[in-house]
Amino acid sequence: MAHPDDYRDEMERLTSQDADDLLSGGRPKAAPARVAAAAAGRLRRELLVTPGLEVSRRHLAAMRAAADSESLHAGGNAMLKRAKKRVAALGLAATLVLGAGIAAALTLPDQAADQAKENTADLEVPKGEGQGSQENGGIQSETASEHGKAVSAVAQDDSLQGCEKGRAVSAIAASKADDNRKNEPNGSDPCAANVGSNAGGQGKSNAGGQGKSNAGGQGKSNAGGQSSNARGQDSNGGGPPEAGGAPIDLPTPGE
Amino acid sequence: MDRDVIAAARLGEPWALEAIYADLAAPVLGYLRGRGVRDPEDAASEVFVGVVRGLERFRGDERDFRTWVFSIAHRRVIDERRRLARRREEPVDPADLAGPLAGARTGDTEQEALDLLGEGWAISALRSLSPDQSAVILLRVLADLSVEQVAAVLGKSLGAVKSLQRRGLAALARNFDRQGVS
Numbered sequence: 001m002a003h004p005d006d007y008r009d010e011m012e013r014l015t016s017q018d019a020d021d022l023l024s025g026g027r028p029k030a031a032p033a034r035v036a037a038a039a040a041g042r043l044r045r046e047l048l049v050t051p052g053l054e055v056s057r058r059h060l061a062a063m064r065a066a067a068d069s070e071s072l073h074a075g076g077n078a079m080l081k082r083a084k085k086r087v088a089a090l091g092l093a094a095t096l097v098l099g100a101g102i103a104a105a106l107t108l109p110d111q112a113a114d115q116a117k118e119n120t121a122d123l124e125v126p127k128g129e130g131q132g133s134q135e136n137g138g139i140q141s142e143t144a145s146e147h148g149k150a151v152s153a154v155a156q157d158d159s160l161q162g163c164e165k166g167r168a169v170s171a172i173a174a175s176k177a178d179d180n181r182k183n184e185p186n187g188s189d190p191c192a193a194n195v196g197s198n199a200g201g202q203g204k205s206n207a208g209g210q211g212k213s214n215a216g217g218q219g220k221s222n223a224g225g226q227s228s229n230a231r232g233q234d235s236n237g238g239g240p241p242e243a244g245g246a247p248i249d250l251p252t253p254g255e
Numbered sequence: 256m257d258r259d260v261i262a263a264a265r266l267g268e269p270w271a272l273e274a275i276y277a278d279l280a281a282p283v284l285g286y287l288r289g290r291g292v293r294d295p296e297d298a299a300s301e302v303f304v305g306v307v308r309g310l311e312r313f314r315g316d317e318r319d320f321r322t323w324v325f326s327i328a329h330r331r332v333i334d335e336r337r338r339l340a341r342r343r344e345e346p347v348d349p350a351d352l353a354g355p356l357a358g359a360r361t362g363d364t365e366q367e368a369l370d371l372l373g374e375g376w377a378i379s380a381l382r383s384l385s386p387d388q389s390a391v392i393l394l395r396v397l398a399d400l401s402v403e404q405v406a407a408v409l410g411k412s413l414g415a416v417k418s419l420q421r422r423g424l425a426a427l428a429r430n431f432d433r434q435g436v437s
Contacts, residue, residue, distance in 0.1 A: 039431035046377040047285035067267035
């Protein structure tokens with residue numbers, strides 16, 4: 001009797017090629033492969049059994065039902081897809097029509113329109129040289145154009161010659177500058193504007209820089225304490241009168 | 256499986272469905288039974304329903320079709336194993352056990368003994384194999400799939416399938432010879 005290990009060795013001699021051949025329907029010649037082929041044949045005979053009639057009917061009925069539901073499902077899917085497309089198209093069309101209608105028909109409320117005008121009236125839009133803003137600049141340029149024409153007319157006038165002509169051109173050209181000066185709120189004298197602001201008692205420049213709040217009496221730097229006051233007093237006293245404008249009599253701390 | 260049959264089955268033609276079933280019912284059922292599925296007939300029904308539902312998406316020739324069908328059957332086995340792994344215990348009504356046992360008795364004692372012995376050997380022999388060896392042997396022997404097709408079904412390399420089939424077959428032959436089954 002062969003030892004079990006010998007048998008095991010014999011079985012282990014079943015090569016991959018033998019196994020492949022016999023499972024592919026070949027007829028093996030080696031002993032291990034013949035046993036393996038017999039085992040495979042037995043397995044096939046026992047397990048490869050056609051289902052009974054009743055089982056087959058049940059399976060086929062399930063398959064047919066699945067096929068029907070699948071076709072219904074496919075049809076339903078197609079209908080659903082078509083419906084979705086229609087709804088999407090209608091929605092898009094409605095949105096477009098509504099948007100166009102709103103853009104064409106709807107105006108801003110009166111208050112909003114007024115607010116918009118107010119907001120845009122003070123805007124200074126940078127323009128090219130010689131171009132003013134839409135309203136004021138337009139008027140100015142028109143006036144300037146007329147003024148230029150007038151100056152040009154005088155300059156081209158042949159009735160005047162020499163120095164007289166020059167004076168006439170100068171006079172008419174300067175008339176525009178005079179008008180502009182008159183139209184300015186503070187006049188054209190920048191010094192006058194400075195004097196006005198100093199006399200306003202803001203205190204900044206009157207104090208000569210250091211004693212601004214004490215001099216002006218605004219009390220800005222009173223929170224700074226005594227040292228601040230003293231410093232202000234000193235600077236006021238030592239500051240040049242022209243820098244502070246009109247001299248102001250300040251009360252000293254001792255008084 | 257003819258291309259025309261597959262095309263007709265896509266349209267739900269009853270004759271085509273019957274042709275597919277006649278060609279594949281026995282190997283599918285045998286595969287499920289050999290893999291130890293609890294209710295192989297119900298599982299086979301699910302597999303064929305899955306085939307019908309998936310026909311619309313299937314692309315390939317007759318050879319691919321067979322591979323595809325057994326891929327569905329293999330997935331069904333895997334699903335059941337996962338389900339059973341999640342639920343270790345499943346109570347069974349004793350009344351449910353009486354039916355199958357009573358139905359198995361045909362009155363022919365010799366035939367019953369042969370059936371029990373036969374199925375007993377095949378199932379017990381397959382149980383002695385690893386799950387992968389069992390799957391490879393069944394797909395090769397019952398489904399007549401090539402090594403390449405088996406590799407596609409199981410998602411393994413050709414070398415792995417060849418190794419599994421050699422070892423599985425050797426173990427099966429040992430078991431066969433030891434039990435004296437002829």
